[in-house]
Amino acid sequence: MRILMDERGKKYMVADQEFHTDFGFITKDDVVGSKAGDVLKTHIGRLFRVIKPNVNDYIELMERKCSIILPKDIGIVLAKTGLGSGFRVLDAGTGAGATALHFGNIVGNEGKVYSYEVREDFAEIAKRNIKGFELKNVQIKHQDVTEGIEEEELDLVFLDLPKPWDVVEYAKESLKIGGYIAAYNPFIEQVQILQRVLKKIGFSEVESFENIFRGIEVTNKGTRPKTRMAGHTGYLTFARKL
């Protein structure tokens, strides 16, 4: 797995094959024989840097047919739940597998991620994406998570689906004491229902957040927040089984 980056900073995921762009082509031998850090030259002399992709590079370029959670939001999930090596995570729905990739990347070979996806076509895309990033600790399951959670002793149940409250009872049974449930939802009405259900079922430390993320631009004229930003992505709700 490799990424080639051109002089404009544009990235391309490149398999073991001849590589063509508007900057000319690079032979298969050059591509296959390259390693991270090398600079390859096209037949017209344009330069491409070889990079070993990190999880964010990979997610940016992988196949997908639905929206994904952005680093600004997944970062809070990882930090707030204290996710680490050896943790057991349930992720639903999988979508293209971006959150499953982040979780798998963090929990390492001692940990395990089970990711439920109700749509078979999406589950197949996610399986290809997980395989492409060479993660062995993520299992994609073509299953409706509202019909139950098979796994036990989980550290985290993460839900990115329209009605997360349908899964709260199963999550409570499957989580370890001290484990977290976390959900990502675009609408405040979803947050209201979810918080009510979490409290009713006896979860502790129920909290919701929105992460407003604003870039800063540095120019010759001055430094200020960027005029364009993602105004809203989703709300994050957390609760703990204590």
Ligand SMILES: C[S@@+](CC[C@H](N)C(=O)[O-])C[C@H]1O[C@@H](n2cnc3c(N)ncnc32)[C@H](O)[C@@H]1O
């Ligand atoms: C927005 S996508 C998830 C994206 C994913 N978290 C990521 O960042 O890559 C929501 C997914 O949930 C799936 N889904 C919806 N309801 C589900 C259910 N009851 N069980 C499993 N998957 C479900 C949908 O098919 C869709 O692929």
